[in-house]
Amino acid sequence: MSSPADPVPAADLARLHVAVLAWFDDEARNLPWRGGASPWAIMVSEFMLQQTPVQRVLPIYAAWMERWPTPAALATATTGEAVRAWSRLGYPRRALRLHAAAVAIVDQHDGDVPTALEDLLALPGVGAYTAAAISSFAFGGRHVVLDTNVRRVLGRIVRGEQFPAPSVTRTERDQAADLLPAQDAHRWAAATMELGALVCTARSPRCGDCPVADLCRWRAAGYPAHSGPARRGQTWEGTDRQCRGRLLAALRASSDPVPRAALDLVWPDAIQRERALDGLIADGLVEAHPAECFALPG
Numbered sequence: 614m615s616s617p618a619d620p621v622p623a624a625d626l627a628r629l630h631v632a633v634l635a636w637f638d639d640e641a642r643n644l645p646w647r648g649g650a651s652p653w654a655i656m657v658s659e660f661m662l663q664q665t666p667v668q669r670v671l672p673i674y675a676a677w678m679e680r681w682p683t684p685a686a687l688a689t690a691t692t693g694e695a696v697r698a699w700s701r702l703g704y705p706r707r708a709l710r711l712h713a714a715a716v717a718i719v720d721q722h723d724g725d726v727p728t729a730l731e732d733l734l735a736l737p738g739v740g741a742y743t744a745a746a747i748s749s750f751a752f753g754g755r756h757v758v759l760d761t762n763v764r765r766v767l768g769r770i771v772r773g774e775q776f777p778a779p780s781v782t783r784t785e786r787d788q789a790a791d792l793l794p795a796q797d798a799h800r801w802a803a804a805t806m807e808l809g810a811l812v813c814t815a816r817s818p819r820c821g822d823c824p825v826a827d828l829c830r831w832r833a834a835g836y837p838a839h840s841g842p843a844r845r846g847q848t849w850e851g852t853d854r855q856c857r858g859r860l861l862a863a864l865r866a867s868s869d870p871v872p873r874a875a876l877d878l879v880w881p882d883a884i885q886r887e888r889a890l891d892g893l894i895a896d897g898l899v900e901a902h903p904a905e906c907f908a909l910p911g
Contacts, residue, residue, distance in 0.1 A: 620791065621771060625828055629770070630794045630801065636824035637804035640811065642667075645674065647803070652726035652751035653684055659746050660711045660738065665702055667810070673700050685724045687715040693909035696898055697865050703854075705861060705898055710738025728752050749799040757789045758802035762809025767792065769813060773830035775839040776815070856880045856889040861909075864899065870906035 621629065641647070644667065646658035657677060661670045677698055681687035687695065692712050699708035714736040718726060726747065727733055733744040748754035759767075759781055768777040771788055778785070794801050812819050820826050831837070849855055859879040864871055880886040890907070893899040900910050 620788075621828075626792065629792075629825055629828055632824040632828075633804045633808060634794075634797065634800055637800065637807055641803070641807050642811075645671070645678070646750075651682075652728075652747065653682070654678055655751040656714070656726055656747050657711065659743050659750075660707050661702060663707060663743075664704060669702065673698070673702055681715075683724065684715040684718040684726065687712060688719045691911050692897065693900075693911055696861070696909050700865070701858070701862070703858070706896055707738065709897055713737035714739060726751065730754070730756070746802075749802045753799045755793060755798040756802070757786055757793065758806070759786065759789055760806055760809075762807075762813075763789070763802070763805045764809075765815060766805050766809040766813045769818075769831035770825060770829050773834045773837065775831060775837065776841070778841060853885060853889050853892070856882075856885050857893055860886070860889055860893060861898065864907060864909050867908075870902040870908040873905040873907065876907065 644658075646655050650658075658670070658674060661674055661677075680698065681690065690712070692709055695708045695712040696705055699705050702708075717736050718724060721727075722732065727736075728748070730744055730748050733739050733747055734741070739747070742759065745754070745756035745758050746760075749756050749758050764777040764781065764785065767789055768774040768785070771792070792801075808823070812823050820829070820832055823829065826832055860876055863876055863879050876890065877883070877886065880889070890899065894901060894907075897910060899907050901907055
């Protein structure tokens, strides 16, 4: 039996590619940022999908793209409009960064999402993962795209691990690069992502529906339990993030500046509320107005 440290044999690698890509052809969800979507549509989806489930993204994405179908359209909006339209997706600084990226695309790239990886990386809010994803899905680039789902799929198939390490390791990235097919690497990225989202899930993997169950080293080893640090879910109740969300929701609900007294009603802990409000102002998500009133940025 192969060790998890062994590379995938060439014959198995070819079978892996064929089986996963064929499964993707048959089972991929019909998502609006697939099937010939514009580079801008793909870029918007990548910003919205960061740490946010697809079902939460879909309605807000549809409204966003109807309102701002191009970078130029978003660039003419105010940052406050972008934050308001971001609604309850969470991590609203992404809205500010997407707006700043749209302005940069208009100013530096004639309104077209750039194709070069280095130009993508230079855009506000675009890190290594997002640049690789945009290049792959919008322009057919050949890059390692390691989101949570892909990391889990490859970790189980190649290393026999139930879950990957908390952060991407050099070994993990090198193994993912070795697994890239010579052709259709962008489809491979999308297919492994979809396999992790629909079949090779974190809590209840459906191994009977997996197209490469016979190649999976985690399955072959008898599904060994995760041996690394305990995986902890993100807390939400009572956190500063929840408080910030409540404050932003109150501001989004009003077209006029909101008095401090009204904001005091949305969160009972005065110290935490003030800390959250100060943070929102520092992040550029909220502006202070005269008479102790606050609003989304203009």
